[in-house]
Amino acid sequence: MTITLKSPLDMHLHLRDGEMLEQIAKCSSDTFAGGLIMPNLVPPVTTLDELIAYKNRINKATNDNSFKPYMTLFYKPEYNYDFLKSFGDELTAVKLYPAGITTNSEGGLSGFDIEVMRGSLEAMSELGIPLCVHGETNGFVMDREAEFSSIYAKLATNFPKLKIIMEHITTKESVDLLNKFDNLYATITLHHLLITLDDVAGGMLRPHLFCKPIAKRPHDRDALLKVALDAHPKVMFGSDSAPHPKHAKEACGCAAGVFTAPIALIALVELFEKHDKLDNLERFLSANAINIYGITPLEKTITLEKTPYLVPEKFGDVVPMFAGEELSWSLTSITKGDNA
């Protein structure tokens, strides 16, 4: 039994920089035709020069012309029309982080004053640049995303022409928002389709499954699973794959992030097959993102067959999800198209 997937895209990806980028870039470029690259470097990506230089470092690290890094800028309310326009095709989206909410987000936004944001978000609306949002308040850890719903509603209502992507959603409340506001979209990670807080802290504590937003309740996971498996036209796959060295995950203060890039495609095939929804996978992995972002991805066809794959314990110094476990599908071939 085999399956082919055309131009799978990872619409929320952390590739980091420097040595880590070198270690893990191929984990994404091997199996995806492109990825939306998060800008939360230290310091974050806020200028055209930085963005192009980072793109070049990524292309050098992947050394693979069949993988396109779709670049993003770290949101600042002072961005204006001319500044954003100057990026041309180099810029795919702008990513908004509330200050201090996750890894390397210290320079993010404090407060969500619509008037402070108006100039930048109207410019993005006019230029057709989507706003990607890490939607969490600084409230109690299990409530942070649900509490953010009102901010999503405020943004969606005030900027009806702005495409707003609710990144890595983890709650039923966020799923419900998709049908309430025309201009709200979402990415969903692999791990939030699979785990709940029980997997992180219900038995032994499992630091490699600790992430932000934290995995929620079973009914939240079920709501995410439904729209993903149905390939709801407003949801896209975004791994939020976030590599941290092993020692930083298994430590007294463990960093947040699950590293799924190298196994995401295989695990998604397994998941969609289990629910008898394989026919919908290409829409979740590619077609929906093409429609939402209006992009034309590189041609790349991935073929997988149903033979067991033993997930390595580490990629470089990073422990992947399912480390040492067996998945039921394997990659067999990758065909690059003429435009790759």
Add this chain to the structure above:
Amino acid sequence: MTITLKSPLDMHLHLRDGEMLEQIAKCSSDTFAGGLIMPNLVPPVTTLDELIAYKNRINKATNDNSFKPYMTLFYKPEYNYDFLKSFGDELTAVKLYPAGITTNSEGGLSGFDIEVMRGSLEAMSELGIPLCVHGETNGFVMDREAEFSSIYAKLATNFPKLKIIMEHITTKESVDLLNKFDNLYATITLHHLLITLDDVAGGMLRPHLFCKPIAKRPHDRDALLKVALDAHPKVMFGSDSAPHPKHAKEACGCAAGVFTAPIALIALVELFEKHDKLDNLERFLSANAINIYGITPLEKTITLEKTPYLVPEKFGDVVPMFAGEELSWSLTSITKGDNA
């Protein structure tokens, strides 16, 4: 500024066995006049011989006649009147673990069939032996204790003369039960008076604060704090201090338990002082337990003064709560009474 505490008791204590017992026994015996010793060894304590042998190992490890280990038996539904009576004064309580719910609880109870339990619990009622319960279902980690409420209610109603201690309660639901059933009592840990899930997983993941039951929501913590600070007559201090070696806490699958024994008394003084409730501390730490269990503790007076204490990074191989941090009170003297 000084404070003296008469015969503080830790009514829920894990001293483990073997090398670990040797390492940490004095952390409790130095500052407490006694502790209710949990029986979840491997294998658990289920006979008089085992119980006495364990008591002797504890006394040898503390080498301190001012600390009394109050011994418990691991609950089995087959215990009958004659068996339990044969323990005489050696037995203070019986501890019930749902199967597999926490460290070394594999041999615990499956299901809560009242008729299966009736013989043992009626015998305990007659003999005046309290039943201590780890009250969690195997449901979603944040709901396990609240879901157990109906089992507490069923036990309390079916065995009205049995003293039932809800161990290490963590939720407002459990606090509310105290006033609904005459024969329900509770222990509360230090850490559940201080932390919520936010402290465990809201920022970085902090394995040394990972415990079972897991810390809950702010409104739960506030409910616990209120009855502890008021020294509600049905609540007692029980540290649930649970030592694990450093490597087992900072690992891929981190063991559950917070090690508070060496700093519990100091941290409680600091907490009660902060809330201007120092007058109630001795009741929470001693008088309530004396009334509930009908025990006469060893005479031991602990004096603390308000000078800073730097908590060591480790005791033996175990990392305590507040490791490397400064607390505002220090122990100054311990006076043993004539009966110690």
